Amino acid sequence: MAFESLSDKLQQTFKTLRGKGRLTEEDVRLAMKDVRMALLEADVNYSVVKDFTSRIREQAVGSDVMNGLNPAQSVIKLVKDELVELLGGEQAELVFQPGKSLTVIMMCGLQGSGKTTTAVKIAGKLREKGKKSLLAAGDVYRPAAIDQLKINAEKLGVDVFSMGTEVSPVDIAEKAVEEAKKGEYNVLIIDTAGRLQIDDRMMEELQEIKKRIVVHQTLLAIDAMTGQEAVNVASEFDKRIGVDALVITKLDSDTRGGAVLSVRAVTGKPVVYAGTGEKLDAIELFYPDRMADRILGMGDVLSLIEKAERNIDIDEDTGRSMVSRMKKGRLNYNDYLLSMQQMKGMGGLKSILGLMPGLGTKQLTEAADQVDDRELARTEAIILSMTEAERDNPKLMNPSRKRRIAAGAGLDIAEVNRFIKKFEQGQKFMKQMPGMLRGHGNNPFGF
Amino acid sequence: MGLFDRIKAGLQKTRQAVADGLGDVFIGEGDIDEDFYERLEETLIRSDMGAEASERIIDKLRDQVPENHLRRRKDAKKFLIKDITGEMQNAPDAFDFEKERSVVFVTGVNGVGKTTFCGKLAYKLTREGKKVILAAADTYRAGAAEQLSLWAERAGCDLVQGNPGADPSSVIYDAANAAMSRNADILICDTAGRLENRRNLMEELKKMDRVIDKVMPGVRRENLLVLDAVTGQNAVSQAKGFAGVTDLTGIVLTKLDGTPKGGIAVAIESELKVPVKYIGTGEQKEDLERFDAETFVKAMFADDTSEEVSEDDW
Structure with a gap:
């Protein structure tokens, strides 16, 4: 969708006002119109938007924001701070029972909101923290839902408790608790069938589960792409069964994800996780400030930096000698491999570009798509099929070596040729243009 | 009802x-x-x-x-x-494909109800006396083929499926050939959910699209995008993304029993001119209806108290 980022819009609005000594209430009103539109297009609930803009207006007019040198920036900051506040301020986490005792988590949500996948992802995440989880297959309604849970759980090596589809979910939950205690699990995650918040019979089933067993944390899965209805869904689930925390799913879509803001604002429940992809490790903690940036179309620079920090650990010496070789146009395949692995560590180019500010725009997305992460994998296979000597000294390359490398990488020789040519061209290019290498830091290849 | x-x-x-x-x-x-x-x-x-x-x-x-x-x-x-x-x-000819030999190609993002829709459509058309074949081209999501095979059983129609993780185009290829040799009336292809901003996955869809045209040249195509009725403005982005891959002929609006709203359909119609063709209104196998604009819009603007909100009155 051709969203302009809110900051661009505001800059424009204020541009026409430049030259005025200070901004008037009318100017603020105009700015709030932009804010309102941006939030509505991001699917933030109408009432939430209404409250929000009137609160901002009060603050903006009452304070000396409008007298500052750059009122647009000040308003954006004000808006962002308020959004972060609405999104919960601090980052929240699941609450566990003390020590090794069993924590029972129940997943709930609409059909297709991603409960089953999320349940497995959480179990995987908790294992990293040293917690042993049991998944209970409580969706007896959707055909093959139990298979989905089992297959995915197996991929992560997480245990599943299932009694088939002929037993009521309430009984399954009860038996699962016994089983979890017997097996000395730390966490039991009960997957339940998707249901509409207005379906009395189905909602009673969840109430019944909570009556029969002690559920410590009830998690509501909300699809990031949900529209205005998100608020009704969440408040109704909360009213009827009591929700402790939220999980936002499918945040890897290109949606602004305003639904999460609405739901957080209306229910006051913390968001503990965000699902960011189909792979089973694609789940992250939720950062209110980054989400605020996303809703405003300001990109998620912080996540990007953090990803880089977490994954790039070239020591300074390696980096410096690489740069010096690069200047002479004498980079070798080891350098190439290293640069590539850095990038892969950050989740591939697409995942990086996805966090960049302003990437709602089509051209950038297309540019990102053109670099195929799979191609990087093929390139890696080629380099890893070279001998140490070949990697150190690219000049050794000859047809017989290329054939061997192609066989080793399981690729056609044409593909090996193409890569080597690209590499050699890159060498030449770097030799000719040493100036443009400045600023690329540790990554001479510029990706 | x-x-x-x-x-x-x-x-x-x-x-x-x-x-x-x-x-x-x-x-x-x-x-x-x-x-x-x-x-x-x-x-x-x-x-x-x-x-x-x-x-x-x-x-x-x-x-x-x-x-x-x-x-x-x-x-x-x-x-x-x-x-x-x-x-x-x-348009008056919007549902003509139900009467002729055709291929229904079903796409959409994850979790919108594609598989359920395919099952319901197969059930409806089989009951109307058509020979239907379901193609389980979602080889990615765990349990998707099993889910569709249960629907094939309910509908009483044939199912063509591949191994988990197989190239979905190969399933489409087999299914299209099966449709030809078994002389089926309608081939319904279920595909894996994918976000429209994933280029690789969209390329995969294009390939399936090409395979259908290749195996069954000139056959009538109905390319349906399934949308969850509670989806917000991102649905427009979804529709644009999928329209860029396959020539969309219609929208299926699912889970309308949860929200009376579905105003997103209006936004899509006005931006992309792709009409809504079916709506899903429940979990039962009969809960699939042809979209009727008048009924839908009237229901959207209905209120409880006003006397005039009865069907006959309008």
């Missing part, structure tokens, strides 16, 4: 949870004034019609009010219903 009643039943159930419903803005004998326009805008936005489409519709109404000497709110309502219905109307 008729379609209208079903949507309206959904509406009433939801109404208990929502303070004010869509139709409420028209209640009362009030005049058309600024307050009315403001509440109308709120109403439209709450239905997920989007800020832009809502503005456009209201601007049009503002022009029409003096031209047509509209004074009362309920006159405005009639006008709006007529206006939006006109936009959403299906």
Whole structure:
């Protein structure tokens, strides 16, 4: 969708006002119109938007924001701070029972909101923290839902408790608790069938589960792409069964994800996780400030930096000698491999570009798509099929070596040729243009 | 229960949870004034019609009010219903593919209800005496093929599937050949959910699309995008993304029993000119209806208290 980022819009609005000594209430009103539109297009609930803009207006007019040198920036900051506040301020986490005792988590949500996948992802995440989880297959309604849970759980090596589809979910939950205690699990995650918040019979089933067993944390899965209805869904689930925390799913879509803001604002429940992809490790903690940036179309620079920090650990010496070789146009395949692995560590180019500010725009997305992460994998296979000597000294390359490398990488020789040519061209290019290498830091290849 | 009643039943159930419903803005004998326009805008936005489409519709109404000497709110309502219905109307030949030999290619993002829709459509068409083949080209999601095979059983139709993780195009290839050799009337292809911003996965769809054309050249195609009715403005982005891959001929709006709103359909129609063809209104195998613009729009603007909200009255 051709969203302009809110900051661009505001800059424009204020541009026409430049030259005025200070901004008037009318100017603020105009700015709030932009804010309102941006939030509505991001699917933030109408009432939430209404409250929000009137609160901002009060603050903006009452304070000396409008007298500052750059009122647009000040308003954006004000808006962002308020959004972060609405999104919960601090980052929240699941609450566990003390020590090794069993924590029972129940997943709930609409059909297709991603409960089953999320349940497995959480179990995987908790294992990293040293917690042993049991998944209970409580969706007896959707055909093959139990298979989905089992297959995915197996991929992560997480245990599943299932009694088939002929037993009521309430009984399954009860038996699962016994089983979890017997097996000395730390966490039991009960997957339940998707249901509409207005379906009395189905909602009673969840109430019944909570009556029969002690559920410590009830998690509501909300699809990031949900529209205005998100608020009704969440408040109704909360009213009827009591929700402790939220999980936002499918945040890897290109949606602004305003639904999460609405739901957080209306229910006051913390968001503990965000699902960011189909792979089973694609789940992250939720950062209110980054989400605020996303809703405003300001990109998620912080996540990007953090990803880089977490994954790039070239020591300074390696980096410096690489740069010096690069200047002479004498980079070798080891350098190439290293640069590539850095990038892969950050989740591939697409995942990086996805966090960049302003990437709602089509051209950038297309540019990102053109670099195929799979191609990087093929390139890696080629380099890893070279001998140490070949990697150190690219000049050794000859047809017989290329054939061997192609066989080793399981690729056609044409593909090996193409890569080597690209590499050699890159060498030449770097030799000719040493100036443009400045600023690329540790990554001479510029990706 | 008729379609209208079903949507309206959904509406009433939801109404208990929502303070004010869509139709409420028209209640009362009030005049058309600024307050009315403001509440109308709120109403439209709450239905997920989007800020832009809502503005456009209201601007049009503002022009029409003096031209047509509209004074009362309920006159405005009639006008709006007529206006939006006109936009959403299906062409007379919209469902002709059900009668001829055709391929129905079903796409959409994750979790919108593609597999369930394929199953329901297979059930409906089989019951109408068609020979249907279901192709389980979602080889990615765990359990997807099993889910579809249960539907094939319910519908009493054939199913073509591949191994988990197999190239979905190979499943399409096999299914298309099966459709030819078994002389099936309609081939329904279920595909894996994918976000429209994933280029690789969209390329994969293109390939499936090409395979159908290759194996069954000249066969009538119906390319349907499935949308969850509670989806917000991102649905427009979804529709654009999928329209860029396959020539979309229609939208399926699912889970309409959960929300009486579905205003997103209006936003998509006005931006992309792709009509809604089916709506899913429940979890039972019969819960699939052809989309009827008039019924849908009337149900959208229905309110509980007003007498005029009965089907015959309109």
